[in-house]
Amino acid sequence: MTTASRGLDSQGYIAREGALGRIQDAFRPAVAAARDQVADVFGKRLDSAYLYGSVARGAARVGRSDLDLLLVLRAAPTPADRADAHAVAAAVDRDFAEIDGVGILLHSRDRVLSDLETHDLGWFVACLCTPLLGEDLAEFLPRYRPDSRLARETNGDIALFQRRWRERAAAAAGDEAALRALCRQVARHLVRTAFTLVMSRWRGWTSDLAEMADAFGQFYPEWAGRARAAVEVAYEPVGDAETLRELLDGLGEWLVREYAAVHGVKAPRPEDGAGRPGGA
Structure with a gap:
């Protein structure tokens, strides 16, 4: 098996998985609705938003797969932020039978880009997340090997x-x-x-x-x-x-x-x- 078929690029770094172009047609309306609601509800609080998981990879199953989002906020998430995320998740899950639940993670820009999180949340954003809204923080993160x-x-x-x-x-x-x-x-x-x-x-x-x-x-x-x-x-x-x-x-x-x-x-x-x- 070649490194390319094992999720690595030609230099042995983990290649970013997922892309908006890989989303299956059945899930595009749910993704679009989630994107629009996140933009409307969070507004200037939002730094960037990402899609991850099987929907982003084009491997989701209709009626069986969930929709996973990561929202990076300009400040540390508050209880009000979490309540808004819960409301968005519930609304999208209710309106689209093609998905089986919606999960939304919340983190701040400072935390994602912190030294402590470089090889955890930072890696997650750089390698497993597909940009949906705002600036792509992968530009500020290193490349990663499976070590x-x-x-x-x-x-x-x-x-x-x-x-x-x-x-x-x-x-x-x-x-x-x-x-x-x-x-x-x-x-x-x-x-x-x-x-x-x-x-x-x-x-x-x-x-x-x-x-x-x-x-x-x-x-x-x-x-x-x-x-x-x-x-x-x-x-x-x-x-x-x-x-x-x-x-x-x-x-x-x-x-x-x-x-x-x-x-x-x-x-x-x-x-x-x-x-x-x-x-x-």
């Missing part, structure tokens, strides 16, 4: 996420819809973390969950089945507490130990990572 530093800074906080997921699972007991949403989030994050564990050895980047699991399985064949099962849950989530427990107690707990041993633990962030893409 151990990037692995640590993006997913070296898996232990923190494990604790939070367990708390949310306990709070969602008996709520099938909440458990389904949490199963999807946990499964996605675990597969992506498993991939970044090995990406420096695999020497490439991908956001395709199945390809991530296959790459991981090349280096940890004894865990390959668990990773493939997590991909299935990510694509077809269930509101089942037992499925969630198996994800957390199995692949999740193993990743906490192995990730720390291989790449180290990420330094704490303000708010302990709240509102982050979670290894995108």
Whole structure:
């Protein structure tokens, strides 16, 4: 397999994935509506807006995929900003049956461009986000290789996420819809973390969950089945507490130990990572 087919450019840097031209026709009205509402609601508060995820990559499934946006504000997000983002997300989700939920992340320009976030949020913007509105902050960020530093800074906080997921699972007991949403989030994050564990050895980047699991399985064949099962849950989530427990107690707990041993633990962030893409 060539480096180009592994998400790298000719110099071995991670190529930016996604583009407005890749958006499938079925999702263009939802993206346009989201863009217009963000511009109208946030106005001068907005520095830039980005689309990321399967819709930006042209890999979304009608009625099954969610719409993911990152809004970079001129100042640190306030409760009012978060309420406005929630209202925009709810309106777009309500109006377009082609998407299964809308997620909007909020961060400030200063935080995205901070030294602390260069290999986390900065990398996320530069490599995984497609410009939608405003200035593209990728112009102020470096180029990135799939190395151990990037692995640590993006997913070296898996232990923190494990604790939070367990708390949310306990709070969602008996709520099938909440458990389904949490199963999807946990499964996605675990597969992506498993991939970044090995990406420096695999020497490439991908956001395709199945390809991530296959790459991981090349280096940890004894865990390959668990990773493939997590991909299935990510694509077809269930509101089942037992499925969630198996994800957390199995692949999740193993990743906490192995990730720390291989790449180290990420330094704490303000708010302990709240509102982050979670290894995108």
